[in-house]
Amino acid sequence: MSTLKVAVIGCGSIARHRHLVEYNAHAGVEITAVCDIVGERANEMAEKYNSRSYTSYEELLANESVDAVSVCLPNALHAPVSIAALNAGCHVLCEKPMATSREEAKEMIEAAEKNNKKLMIAHNQRFVSSHVKARKLIESGEVGKIYSFRTAFGHGGPEGWSVDGKESWFFKKDEAFIGAMGDLGVHKADLLRYLLGEEFVEVAGFVETSAKEGTDVDDNAVCVLKTESGTIGTLAASWSYTAKEDNSTIIYGENAILRLEDDPDYSLVVQYKNGEIVKYELGQIQSNDDGGQKNTHVIENFVQSIVDDTVPPISGEEGKKSLEVILAALESSESKQITSVK
The missing domain is CATH 3.30.360.10 (Dihydrodipicolinate Reductase; domain 2)
Known part of the structure; x- marks a missing residue:
């Protein structure tokens, strides 16, 4: 299989401790770009994972050729950024809760269907x-x-x-x-x-x-x-x-x-x-806390659904x-x- 190119939008704790770590541990994945509105955070993660750094998700989606995106942002941004990524032709793994309303969740599901892309919600x-x-x-x-x-x-x-x-x-x-x-x-x-x-x-x-x-x-x-x-x-x-x-x-x-x-x-x-x-x-x-299980299996399930072209275990419908x-x-x-x- 060819390497899956991913971008992580949002470099806060969930990205640092879960998404980036688990993508990095996956043999079939390359972390191509990271994005955070706080430039120092994006730069720090870009340096750590040998990827390109952005402070604007619009710029990242316009300039990078990535297969999949993790949306690790405040809840109010989950829907708009996920929809933008899906419309840009990327599969999307979105943090929970997937949206702030039923309408937003429905729009995310529709964007995934329209673009024939996977949408998975990170319920670990x-x-x-x-x-x-x-x-x-x-x-x-x-x-x-x-x-x-x-x-x-x-x-x-x-x-x-x-x-x-x-x-x-x-x-x-x-x-x-x-x-x-x-x-x-x-x-x-x-x-x-x-x-x-x-x-x-x-x-x-x-x-x-x-x-x-x-x-x-x-x-x-x-x-x-x-x-x-x-x-x-x-x-x-x-x-x-x-x-x-x-x-x-x-x-x-x-x-x-x-x-x-x-x-x-x-x-x-x-x-x-x-x-x-x-x-x-x-x-x-x-x-x-220390001692807790580190691998949430979210990333591997998301990647597998893309590789096998199957419905993700926690689809947009499930998240909704x-x-x-x-x-x-x-x-x-x-x-x-x-x-x-x-």
Whole structure:
């Protein structure tokens, strides 16, 4: 196969710690160009990965002949830059949440179809070993009917992760659009859809700002979700878990309870109704902390879908469905009513 030429637009933390590292580790990929509005950041990454540096994504798309682009920008820029890249003839891997509205998400999907290019959304939770194993156990019928679930994704906030710290775009509504729900909640909405194998139809959301001063985006949210078949459970997303990150999911089934990323030593613990307990050591979930899994498998899946000309595992349609759960939670919180997922 010929080498896939890629560009990374946005040189913040997600690009530095995930996209660029994983592209660089992939034998079939060449990082051709990088772009960041802050010239020093772009230059630093360009030097590190022996690529060309830009401060304007329009210039990059006009001047470079690249096969694929990673969009690692503030949420409000995901749709316009992804659409521009697709229209320039590039496959696109876009960070989550894919857009700030259903309309934007639809426009991204349409741009991909019109240009016959791949659009993948970087929901990495589907590729975590414990989650893959849990889905197989559910699909096989071993767990039986799913009665309920609860999932949480929380940490102390993006200031410890973002290159801009407390000044990060994560805290600015015009750039972020949404806070912890967009940063963390959408990951879990996507994971639950993947694990349960069905869509959510109703959401009751409590979405608040309680932990971070001086921000107008949410930092604490709890949602009750209902699936097509009537299974109900909870999703929590928070930037207020100050002492320790929580990235756990528990599935309550007819024959067993699955505890995912809930035990410090075993990434999946299956507690069967008959008293049997099976513990799986499947490697730690990816984390910003030391010791977390470093390869998210997002890049390799994206590249593989281009090489094999297959639908990416998290297509634009999939990303849109997960986004719609979060949008419904926001609408529910504002209206104080249970909201249908569109």
